[in-house]
Structures are given as C-alpha cells and as structure tokens.
Amino acid sequence: MAAPVPVANAAFLNANQHFFEEQKYWFECNNHTKPLPPEGNPPVPTNAEFQASWRTTPFARGPIPMMLRQAPQRAAPTPMTRALINVNPPPETAAEFLDRIVLILKNLRPRFAPRGIGEKATNWKGVKILGKGGSATVSLWEWSSRAKTRPTIDQKRIAVKSITNAVPDLEDEGNFMVALGRARSQHIARILAPPNTLTREDCAREGLDVATWEGIVKRLILEYYPLGTLRDLKKRRRERDFPFQELTLWRIFKCLVDGCSVLSYEQELKVNLRSQAVVPRRAPAEVLVHFDLKSENIFAGTTDDKHFGLPVYKLGDFGLAETFDINPANVIPTDDYEVDENLRERGTKGWLAPEQFTPRWYHSDFLGSPVCGRYGTATNVSPTPTTIWDELCSISICETFAKKSSHNKIICLYMNGPKPTRPFDFVNPDRPTATTFGDRLNEQLFSTTLKNLILECLYEIPANRPTLAALKSKITAVIVSCKAAGFTEDKWYEMELPDEQSVRAAETDAAIALEAARLPVAPVAGNRKGRFRKATLKVTRGGRPV
Incomplete structure (x- = not known):
C-alpha cells in the first residue's frame, strides 16, 4: 500500500x-x-x-483508564499570626532592579499621567508598578491630596494598563470592557473611562513616534482592586498549607459563573421561584470568549450584602478575548492554518481549553471534529472550574511547601501533559463517562458533588459540558443545602490581605473559642461590656471598645 x-x-x-x-x-x-x-x-x-x-490519518484514541486516586491525610494548617504581615520578599537581583527602574521610567513619570479624568492630569501621581505581562504593564496612580478639585470619575486610586508595542493596541479590549460594563455586573472588572487614541500632541509629550503611535489606544483606565487577585489569595493560603472551606469554593464558583454569563448573555442569569437559572429569551448573536481565564485575571473586589463578607470575584484582562457566533454549530475550524493556529495559541501556558490543545488537530478529520476550534460559551466554562480546581490543588497534601512545583499542576494543564480519563468510577454510574481531564481530582478532600461538577466542566467535547444555566442552578442549590446543613465557610479575615485588623480578628475568634470550651454552655445574654464582646467590637468597628 x-x-x-x-x-x-x-x-x-x-x-x-x-x-x-x-x-x-x-x-x-x-x-x-x-x-x-x-x-x-x-x-x-x-x-x-x-x-x-501530519493530517494523513483520522483520529483514533486508545482505551482510557478510570481515575483510581485516593485522598491522603492532611497536616494541620499554620495559624494566622503577625509573622504573615509585611513578609520581606527575597533580595532583588541587579537585573530585577534594572527592570523595575525601566518600568518606572516608562510608566510612572508625570508625562504619562492619565488624561481626561480630572481637571489637571498632573494631579494624578504614579505610585508603583502592579504587574507586567507580555507587552502590557499595569501601574497604580493616586489623586493628589493637595489637589483643589476632585477627579471626574468616582475613584481616587486607579489602575492604568499601558502597552509598549503599538500592534496590537488596547482598542478592542477597551471596547469589550465598555460593552460588558453596560451589564452593571459586580463580577466584571470595571473600566472607568472609554479608550482614547493618542493624538500628535500626546505622542510629542510622551516622546513617541507619531507615524507609529498616532491613533493608537496606548492605555486603559481601570478600577483598582487592592485585595489583589485569586492567585494572590491562593499563594497566601498555600504558604500556610491552609485549605479552603468547601462552601467558600462554591461561592467563588458562583461568582465566576455569573461573570461568564455576562460574556455570553450580556447579563447575569436570574434564578426563578423554582431555584432554576433562566436564560434570557433574546440571546445576543455573539459570545465573547475570554481565552485567558486564570487566577491572575480574576480580581477580588469589596464585599457586598450578597456575598456574606467574602470578596466579590471579577473577571478581568480581556486582551486576548474574541467574539464568536453564539450557535456552536456555526463555529468550526477555518482550515486556514495560520488563522487556526493563532486562536489555538491564545492564552497562557497551563490554561488552554481542549479545543486548543487537543491532538485531534494533527489528524485528517479535524474539520469534522467535535473538539477542534469549537469555541464558544463552553470554552469559557472549561477554565472556570479550572480556577476552582487550582484553588483545590494549590494546597499541598503529602508534600512540603518547598516541594510543591509539579504536584500542583492541574487538570488539562498541558505543562504536565493533559491526561485523558473517565470520571465517576464507583460514584455516579448513571452519569456519562465521556473523556475528561483532571486525574488528580480524587486526591482532594472535598465533596464528591464538587469534584464531579468540575469533571463535567472539563469534558473534552464542548457539547458535553454543562450550560451556564445548569451550573448556576446546581451551585445555587448546593449553597442553600450547605447553609441549611450548617457548613462553615472561611472568615473574612482569611480571604483578605494579612494586616493588623485581620490578625486581631483571628486572635479574638481563637480566644473566644478557647474560653468557650472552658466556660459553662449558657453564657449571660446581652453582656455588651464583657471583655470578649469588647474585643470583637474593637475589631469589627476599628475603634475603641464600648
């Protein structure tokens, strides 16, 4: 032959x-x-x-094993102490110092101050570099306390995202964020001003080549989130080997599903009287696929009355986002190698969806594949539980913190090779056992309900994954059940930055619990002057005890 x-x-x-x-x-x-x-x-x-x-034979997959992992025992976490406050970072190398100085010179000098959001741009003072990724840098700016006027926006501290390369610019990202902002969702990071293009005067002031930069959107003015990102929270808790309470993870999961709903339906899904999430009757023609949903791009905002003291988690950084037809049947590979490869490579190593990394792309039947290039709502669904799974697996189980590196790579994180597996062995035989990812999931000390839902979201074939409505209905029902069953969740001070106030709150709770174990079961009610009541009020109100 x-x-x-x-x-x-x-x-x-x-x-x-x-x-x-x-x-x-x-x-x-x-x-x-x-x-x-x-x-x-x-x-x-x-x-x-x-x-x-390459692409000479059709795709054929061999037998796929079931997951047969068990959760080992876990050591007790490290308590919150003042030692966690202002932990000194490792010494800065000469190269790191030079990079930091260059970033400051290119981003924080007065001539780079954001314009159009205050009477004088010079009233904005560059404070520090918040982060850098690719060709973009995010810096913190504050409105001067000496200014005689107020800024024209409702914030005095802002995050400014700027780029160093003119192509691609930030116009699409800015327009996406403006459009998403119309939903007024608490679960989408907020842009504070429409994106503006550089004029000749702007280029001259900033020392930029007019031919290259005129008409380019160089910076975006964004809301600043001092609590950081989900990645920052994960890092703090991992250092203490401190796992999340399961109810906390369900609440974070709900925040992410609400944010993804805005990407698909331009609004969060509402829950009816039967506790079922309802899809709007008139769905938009297109869905926005994020392509870079990871813990670094999920920001922690200030809590509200719907989040029970926990931060409100928001989807952000839409620099790689792209729109697709909302009907999955209309989204297939283009059969243009360069175009298909561009979409496959969008994202961050370790956070790609099966639609991107699947080996089916290598075979002759890729155009008819149910996976290759099938981007849509399900593509956002896949990394959403990946983020929750990241939180589950961010805490070491049988290794010390110093040995965690590869142990914490998760799900379809191709940095460690995505391992196809069949889920639900000996648990829910009535559920479909289509190929999914996450062979270490059974090692985690969380409920089967949570782990199974994550596995469903990680099905290889997008059409097999649960819809956003199904996810919100399930998560809402589980949260109600957990609360009725008396499940505990993380205290507010375990979810925020370690500071004096949070440590005092932790110490007060520990003292109350210790003393309660020694005292009679029925304490006198209404004792507002007892020392524990005074300590609690001092922490929660931040003032003198009453």
Missing part, C-alpha cells in the same frame, strides 16, 4: 515557516510531563516524521 501523500508539502511549508516549531510545541504540550514519569517521555518526532504523518 502506497504511503499517503504529505499534506505539509513544500508549498505549505514555505507559506508556514514556523510549522515544525509549532508542531513540536503541541506535541510536548500533550505528551511531556514533569517530573519525568518512570517510563520516560516519548521522543519528539523529527521534522521528516511530522511532515510525513
């Missing part, structure tokens, strides 16, 4: 100069794990082998 004619012929390779580099990247994503497994990682095919076999 004659060998199949290579699809990647000379003309194709000439038009796609990075083909071999990209194929090696995806092969390693799907096959190479860290640490090295006992059998070793499979060797990377040669260029000739890639060329000879």
Whole structure:
C-alpha cells in the first residue's frame, strides 16, 4: 500500500515557516510531563516524521483508564499570626532592579499621567508598578491630596494598563470592557473611562513616534482592586498549607459563573421561584470568549450584602478575548492554518481549553471534529472550574511547601501533559463517562458533588459540558443545602490581605473559642461590656471598645 501523500508539502511549508516549531510545541504540550514519569517521555518526532504523518490519518484514541486516586491525610494548617504581615520578599537581583527602574521610567513619570479624568492630569501621581505581562504593564496612580478639585470619575486610586508595542493596541479590549460594563455586573472588572487614541500632541509629550503611535489606544483606565487577585489569595493560603472551606469554593464558583454569563448573555442569569437559572429569551448573536481565564485575571473586589463578607470575584484582562457566533454549530475550524493556529495559541501556558490543545488537530478529520476550534460559551466554562480546581490543588497534601512545583499542576494543564480519563468510577454510574481531564481530582478532600461538577466542566467535547444555566442552578442549590446543613465557610479575615485588623480578628475568634470550651454552655445574654464582646467590637468597628 502506497504511503499517503504529505499534506505539509513544500508549498505549505514555505507559506508556514514556523510549522515544525509549532508542531513540536503541541506535541510536548500533550505528551511531556514533569517530573519525568518512570517510563520516560516519548521522543519528539523529527521534522521528516511530522511532515510525513501530519493530517494523513483520522483520529483514533486508545482505551482510557478510570481515575483510581485516593485522598491522603492532611497536616494541620499554620495559624494566622503577625509573622504573615509585611513578609520581606527575597533580595532583588541587579537585573530585577534594572527592570523595575525601566518600568518606572516608562510608566510612572508625570508625562504619562492619565488624561481626561480630572481637571489637571498632573494631579494624578504614579505610585508603583502592579504587574507586567507580555507587552502590557499595569501601574497604580493616586489623586493628589493637595489637589483643589476632585477627579471626574468616582475613584481616587486607579489602575492604568499601558502597552509598549503599538500592534496590537488596547482598542478592542477597551471596547469589550465598555460593552460588558453596560451589564452593571459586580463580577466584571470595571473600566472607568472609554479608550482614547493618542493624538500628535500626546505622542510629542510622551516622546513617541507619531507615524507609529498616532491613533493608537496606548492605555486603559481601570478600577483598582487592592485585595489583589485569586492567585494572590491562593499563594497566601498555600504558604500556610491552609485549605479552603468547601462552601467558600462554591461561592467563588458562583461568582465566576455569573461573570461568564455576562460574556455570553450580556447579563447575569436570574434564578426563578423554582431555584432554576433562566436564560434570557433574546440571546445576543455573539459570545465573547475570554481565552485567558486564570487566577491572575480574576480580581477580588469589596464585599457586598450578597456575598456574606467574602470578596466579590471579577473577571478581568480581556486582551486576548474574541467574539464568536453564539450557535456552536456555526463555529468550526477555518482550515486556514495560520488563522487556526493563532486562536489555538491564545492564552497562557497551563490554561488552554481542549479545543486548543487537543491532538485531534494533527489528524485528517479535524474539520469534522467535535473538539477542534469549537469555541464558544463552553470554552469559557472549561477554565472556570479550572480556577476552582487550582484553588483545590494549590494546597499541598503529602508534600512540603518547598516541594510543591509539579504536584500542583492541574487538570488539562498541558505543562504536565493533559491526561485523558473517565470520571465517576464507583460514584455516579448513571452519569456519562465521556473523556475528561483532571486525574488528580480524587486526591482532594472535598465533596464528591464538587469534584464531579468540575469533571463535567472539563469534558473534552464542548457539547458535553454543562450550560451556564445548569451550573448556576446546581451551585445555587448546593449553597442553600450547605447553609441549611450548617457548613462553615472561611472568615473574612482569611480571604483578605494579612494586616493588623485581620490578625486581631483571628486572635479574638481563637480566644473566644478557647474560653468557650472552658466556660459553662449558657453564657449571660446581652453582656455588651464583657471583655470578649469588647474585643470583637474593637475589631469589627476599628475603634475603641464600648
């Protein structure tokens, strides 16, 4: 039998100069794990082998094992103490110092102050660099206390995102955020002013080339969230080996589903009298796929009366977002290698959806695949529980903090090779056992209900994943059940930055619990001057005890 004619012929390779580099990247994503497994990682095919076999045969998958992992015992967490406040970071290297100075010079000087949101731009003072990723930098600016006027927005501290390369600029991201802001959802990070393009005067003031930068949106003015991101929270708790209460995770899950609903329906889904989430009758024509949902891009906002003292988690950073037809049947690969590859590579290593990393792209039947390029609401659903799973797995189980690195890589995080598996063994045999990811899920000390729902969201085929309405209905029902059953959740001070107030609150609660174990069961009611009552009031009100 004659060998199949290579699809990647000379003309194709000439038009796609990075083909071999990209194929090696995806092969390693799907096959190479860290640490090295006992059998070793499979060797990377040669260029000739890639060329000879690429898209010449249909996809065929071998048998997939069931998950057979068990949760080990966990050590007690480290209590919150003042040692957690102002922990000194490791010494700065010379290279890091130089990078920091360059960022300050390029972002925080007065000539870079945000304009159009106050009488004088010079009233805004650059404070510090909040973060950097790719070609974008986010910095903190504050309205001067010496200013005689107020800014024209409702904030005196803002986050300014700016870019160093003119292409691509921030126009699309800014417009997406303006459109999402119309939903007035608490679960979408807020843009404070419409995106503005640079004028010739702006370019001259900032020392930019007019031919390159005129008409470009260089910066966005965003709401500042001092509590940081979900990643910051995870890091703080991981350092203490302190797992989340399950009810807390359900509440975070609900925040993320509400945010994703705005991306699909331009509003959060409402719950009817039967506690079922309802999809709006007139759905928009397009859905916004985030493509970079990860814990660093989920911001912690101030709590409100609907979040029971916990931060309100918000989706942010829409720099890689793209719109697609809301009908999944209309979204298929383009069969243009460069276009398809551009969408596949959108995102951050370790957070891609199966629609992007699946090895089905390598085979001849990729156009009819139920996975390849099927971007839509389900693409947002996949990384949403990945973030929850990240929180579950961020706490070490049988390793010390210093040995965590590879143990905490999760789900379809291709940095460790996504491992297909069949879920629900000996748990819910009535549920479908389609291919999913997350072979370490059973190691976690959380309910089967939570773990199974996460596995459903991680189905390889997007059509098999639960809808946003099904997710919100399920999560809402579970939260009600948990509250009725008396489940505990994390205290407010365990979810915020360690400071004097949060440590005092933790110490007060610990003292009350310790003393309650020694005192009679029925204390005198209404004792507003007892020392524990005074301590509690001092913490919650921040003033003198009454």
